[in-house]
Amino acid sequence: MQHRKVDVAIIGAGTAGLAAYQATKAHTESVALIERGPAGTTCARVGCMPSKLLIAAANAAQHTRHVERFGIDIDGTVRIDGEAVMTRVRSERDYFVGHVLDSMARIPEQDKYRGHARFADANTLVIDDQIRLEAERIIIATGSRPTIPEPFQLAGDRLVTSDTLFEWATLPESVVVFGPGTTGLELAQALARLGVRVRLFGRHGSLGILSDDVVRKEAERIFNEEFYVDTQGDAKIIERDNHQVIVSFTERSTGNTLTERFDYALIATGRQPNIDALDLLNAGLKLDDKGMPSFDRYTMRCRNTDGQLSHIFIAGDVDNESPVLHEATDEGRIAGDNAGRFDSVYSSHRRSPLSIVFSDPQIARIGLSHAELSARYGDKNVAISEYSFDNQGRARVMGINKGFLRLYGEYGSGHFLGAEICMPQGEHIAHLLAWAHQQRMSVTQMLSMPYYHPTLEEGLRTALRDLSTRLLLDAALVEQCMECGPGA
Numbered sequence: 001m002q003h004r005k006v007d008v009a010i011i012g013a014g015t016a017g018l019a020a021y022q023a024t025k026a027h028t029e030s031v032a033l034i035e036r037g038p039a040g041t042t043c044a045r046v047g048c049m050p051s052k053l054l055i056a057a058a059n060a061a062q063h064t065r066h067v068e069r070f071g072i073d074i075d076g077t078v079r080i081d082g083e084a085v086m087t088r089v090r091s092e093r094d095y096f097v098g099h100v101l102d103s104m105a106r107i108p109e110q111d112k113y114r115g116h117a118r119f120a121d122a123n124t125l126v127i128d129d130q131i132r133l134e135a136e137r138i139i140i141a142t143g144s145r146p147t148i149p150e151p152f153q154l155a156g157d158r159l160v161t162s163d164t165l166f167e168w169a170t171l172p173e174s175v176v177v178f179g180p181g182t183t184g185l186e187l188a189q190a191l192a193r194l195g196v197r198v199r200l201f202g203r204h205g206s207l208g209i210l211s212d213d214v215v216r217k218e219a220e221r222i223f224n225e226e227f228y229v230d231t232q233g234d235a236k237i238i239e240r241d242n243h244q245v246i247v248s249f250t251e252r253s254t255g256n257t258l259t260e261r262f263d264y265a266l267i268a269t270g271r272q273p274n275i276d277a278l279d280l281l282n283a284g285l286k287l288d289d290k291g292m293p294s295f296d297r298y299t300m301r302c303r304n305t306d307g308q309l310s311h312i313f314i315a316g317d318v319d320n321e322s323p324v325l326h327e328a329t330d331e332g333r334i335a336g337d338n339a340g341r342f343d344s345v346y347s348s349h350r351r352s353p354l355s356i357v358f359s360d361p362q363i364a365r366i367g368l369s370h371a372e373l374s375a376r377y378g379d380k381n382v383a384i385s386e387y388s389f390d391n392q393g394r395a396r397v398m399g400i401n402k403g404f405l406r407l408y409g410e411y412g413s414g415h416f417l418g419a420e421i422c423m424p425q426g427e428h429i430a431h432l433l434a435w436a437h438q439q440r441m442s443v444t445q446m447l448s449m450p451y452y453h454p455t456l457e458e459g460l461r462t463a464l465r466d467l468s469t470r471l472l473l474d475a476a477l478v479e480q481c482m483e484c485g486p487g488a
Ligand SMILES: Cc1cc2nc3c(=O)[nH]c(=O)nc-3n(C[C@H](O)[C@H](O)[C@H](O)COP(=O)(O)OP(=O)(O)OC[C@H]3O[C@@H](n4cnc5c(N)ncnc54)[C@H](O)[C@@H]3O)c2cc1C
Pocket: 011, 012, 013, 014, 015, 016, 017, 034, 035, 036, 037, 038, 039, 040, 041, 042, 043, 046, 047, 048, 049, 051, 115, 116, 117, 118, 141, 142, 143, 144, 162, 183, 274, 277, 278, 315, 316, 317, 318, 322, 323, 324, 325, 326, 328, 358
């Protein structure tokens, strides 16, 4: 076995690992970046980019289907060439992966290690049983992978996840999707829009990233106008027959038990951090009952079993906190900077929470989610306004008038606290709201900003006006009640 020594070792050359590498190099030349492959990052290879490419094709088809309402005759039905759709997805995906590989090629060879790394002790990694790498500081940036619960294994080679779906040569006739979270919802709707027969099933009522029941119910209603979504179903795969899976489920509208055949089962029931094959117990880190290291989100530094701060850092999806790209980049940069400058470790600024689901209407969560709000403020201490896009001017003009949002504001300060939205082109308003949240703007300050006419933002303004009124009126009521004394 070869022996090597470095200042900093980074396990995983994904988004977080590459950001960590760049930040570390500003402090020391002695860095090892270890990747077991395939390289190219989850985002570019099997995540953000190929999923958005499939969605782009799906939305183009959907838009074309609806142009007749504007008086445009498309002369017949939309014909989808599944092979051409998947070819574009893969060739554009390869373009994005190529960019990542090009930037990795610029990393000096002596810094790059290929193989699976695991801890031999707190300062030693073993790579593929070939190299013993001693490192003064170590960054864990190993990402996550799809989970496949045992009952779905019945689908055999008809089972796909987001790791394998983009390799399809063409579009199948039918797909059952399990898991209505971000990935399941985005891909189910895209496939349905591309002419695939789709049913989407969940178990516990959740949809996308929504924790606000009012928005969630409205979203489920809207998506059901387009394809079958049951977030609280009892669907299960009962058999694999020839080249199909057979699924039984209770149909929501009739209560009848149905069995249906599908070409594929897409399992999108969640992802698990790549922490289990690292021999973490040898690293002396404090782990919770799920084997996850305890860490500080402002320094990305882990803690040892004795409670002392460790020289080991963690970043990206592997920490299971905010599994989105911009957070993985930030965490990688923070971990890399601190591991590089060790042991003067700095706390870094973290951005306001922002997550987006690229469904249509788009779903987004900004600032405090409704669930976090309830935990922090209780049920009564925040003002909530809501707004429907069903008759919003610009949305009607464009024929995309479906959607709903809820905004949350704090009594006293009048601060905007957060929002959950399911609205047309919601990614843009989600950004405006996230920027306002990070600036700790009050609802009054947000209302003093310019709103052009006619835009979707005017719908947001109406919701903010309502929130502003509620903050004043409800706060007055709370004060009155307080004056009424206990028990009033
Ligand atoms: C279908 C899908 C769609 C998505 N869409 C979006 C989106 O639209 N917007 C968004 O913001 N986010 C999206 N995401 C999330 C985003 O892709 C992730 O947050 C981001 O890629 C995480 O980066 P990472 O560096 O933590 O992990 P990765 O990029 O997965 O990097 C981890 C690396 O570690 C390597 N590795 C693991 N274990 C070891 C080991 N023991 N030794 C050596 N190497 C190891 C792996 O091979 C991998 O290359 C999506 C994800 C998926 C799956």
